[in-house]
Structure formats: C-alpha cells, structure tokens
Amino acid sequence: MHLDLLQSLSLCGDLATPNDDRAGASARCAWVIDGATDLAPPSLLGDRGGAAWLAATADAAFGFGEAADLRATCASVFETVAARFAAERRRDPAGAWELPSASFAAVQLVGTALEVAWAGDCAILRVGADGAVDWLTPAPDRAGESAEAAALGDALGGLRTPAVIADRRAARERPGRRVLGVDAAASSVATDHARVMVAPGDRLLLMSDGFAALVDSYDAYDAQGLMAAVGERGVAALAEELRAIERGDALCRRFPRFKCSDDATALWMKVGPRPYS
Numbered sequence: 001m002h003l004d005l006l007q008s009l010s011l012c013g014d015l016a017t018p019n020d021d022r023a024g025a026s027a028r029c030a031w032v033i034d035g036a037t038d039l040a041p042p043s044l045l046g047d048r049g050g051a052a053w054l055a056a057t058a059d060a061a062f063g064f065g066e067a068a069d070l071r072a073t074c075a076s077v078f079e080t081v082a083a084r085f086a087a088e089r090r091r092d093p094a095g096a097w098e099l100p101s102a103s104f105a106a107v108q109l110v111g112t113a114l115e116v117a118w119a120g121d122c123a124i125l126r127v128g129a130d131g132a133v134d135w136l137t138p139a140p141d142r143a144g145e146s147a148e149a150a151a152l153g154d155a156l157g158g159l160r161t162p163a164v165i166a167d168r169r170a171a172r173e174r175p176g177r178r179v180l181g182v183d184a185a186a187s188s189v190a191t192d193h194a195r196v197m198v199a200p201g202d203r204l205l206l207m208s209d210g211f212a213a214l215v216d217s218y219d220a221y222d223a224q225g226l227m228a229a230v231g232e233r234g235v236a237a238l239a240e241e242l243r244a245i246e247r248g249d250a251l252c253r254r255f256p257r258f259k260c261s262d263d264a265t266a267l268w269m270k271v272g273p274r275p276y277s
Contacts, residue, residue: 020051022059031106050100070108070115097172129201150256200273210262
C-alpha cells in the first residue's frame with residue numbers, strides 16, 4: 001500500500017505575518033507541524049522567528065529522514081532539529097518561553113499498518129472504506145485554552161497585547177508541555193505513538209489546530225460531519241467557512257481565543273491499493 005495526496009491547504013492566520021504551519025507527504029509518510037507563535041521579536045535565531053524556523057526545520061527533516069518505522073523517523077527529526085538549533089542560535093534564550101516549540105502529527109505506512117505519532121494539538125481523523133470515522137490522535141479539545149482566553153476579559157482582542165503576551169509566556173513556562181522542541185530527548189518523551197490497521201480506500205485528514213477549530217473551538221462539525229464535508233466539498237471550502245466564522249467574531253468574544261485567526265493547515269490523504277514505484 002501507499003499514500004496518495006488528494007488535497008492540501010495551508011493558510012496564514014494574518015496576511016502580514018509568516019505562516020508557522022508546515023505539512024508534507026510522501027508515498028509512505030505524511031505530517032503536519034504547527035509552530036508555537038513567537039512571543040518576542042526575532043533575534044534568538046537571527047531575523048527569522050523561532051516558530052517558522054522550527055516548523056521549516058522539522059518539515060525538511062521529515063522529508064529527508066524517513067526510516068524503517070515512524071518511531072525511528074521521529075527520532076531522526078528530533079536529532080536534526082536539536083543539532084540545527086545548537087548550530088544556528090545566536091544567544092541564550094530569555095526564558096523557556098522563548099525556546100522554539102511546535103505541535104505535530106505524523107503517519108507512516110509500515111506493511112499493512114499505519115503508525116501514528118503526535119505531540120501537542122495537531123489532529124488526525126480517519127474515515128474507513130466502510131464509512132466509519134475515528135480519531136487516530138486524541139480528539140481536539142481547547143476548552144482549557146478558551147477558558148484562559150475568556151479570563152482575560154477586556155484585555156483580549158489581539159495576540160500582541162501586553163496582557164496576552166504575559167499570559168502566554170507564563171503558559172510556556174509551565175512544566176510538562178508535550179511539544180516538539182529543540183531538545184531531542186524531551187521531544188521523544190513528549191511524543192505519543194499508536195499503530196492501527198488500514199485498508200485501501202481509507203482516507204486520512206491531518207490538521208493543525210487552526211483547521212481542527214471547526215470541530216472543537218467553533219462546534220461547526222463533529223468528526224463524522226467534518227469528514228463528510230471534506231469528502232463532498234474539499235478542504236478549501238471548509239477553510240472559507242472557517243475564516244467566515246472568525247470574521248464574524250473578530251473581537252474573540254463569542255469564541256474566546258488569543259487571536260482572531262490561527263494558521264490553518266490540512267492534508268487530505270487516501271490509502272492506495274498497489275505498491276508504489
């Protein structure tokens with residue numbers, strides 16, 4: 001079996017700022033990476049923000065580091081990121097909050113099984129050839145983050161307000177964050193793994209949390225409804241619907257969040273029946 005890419009999409013949350021998401025696919029692997037938004041101007045890694053740097057570095061490492069199984073592939077990615085950070089950083093970080101980090105989710109076909117790995121809040125949905133839908137990662141749940149945003153009250157309204165910056169820096173300092181970071185051993189510990197059987201015709205939707213917000217943050221779809229909509233209308237139509245919801249709540253009051261629109265990325269994949277050549 002192999003993986004076929006049906007559709008892909010990646011939108012920045014703000015046309016004036018870089019997109020910190022990345023995604024890619026090969027015949028056996030697919031991945032989506034969501035760099036955690038920078039909380040200070042660039043300087044730790046030169047004139048490039050840490051989120052975009054980490055997402056791009058990990059993306060390239062997934063593309064060139066495919067190993068015999070996903071655990072080994074991820075280990076290669078983590079080592080590459082750590083080595084690049086050690087070589088390219090310009091100074092010591094101001095605190096743990098400044099260290100680049102990212103969420104990610106990845107899959108790799110190994111025989112007739114699909115191996116899955118994830119850290120953070122990227123998500124993967126599968127719809128089988130029989131129409132059954134299941135989450136291959138934990139179902140997205142940003143209730144806690146929404147409550148933290150709502151608690152800021154009138155201070156909410158833009159990621160760059162001092163109150164939001166201070167709040168997010170404090171959150172980054174909390175122990176136990178499960179993310180892809182610049183320490184290979186810590187990234188390995190933070191990464192969860194699973195293995196499921198797949199069949200030709202199964203379809204996969206890999207998403208950053210900005211796209212998965214259609215399910216958890218905005219309650220526009222449940223898992224079954226989202227997969228049906230993607231299958232019928234495609235990921236671009238769903239992205240337009242996502243942005244329309246956010247424009248209708250530009251002050252982040254109906255759906256409390258730290259910025260009006262997040263980067264949103266999706267890969268729509270199909271398990272193909274024949275050996276790839």
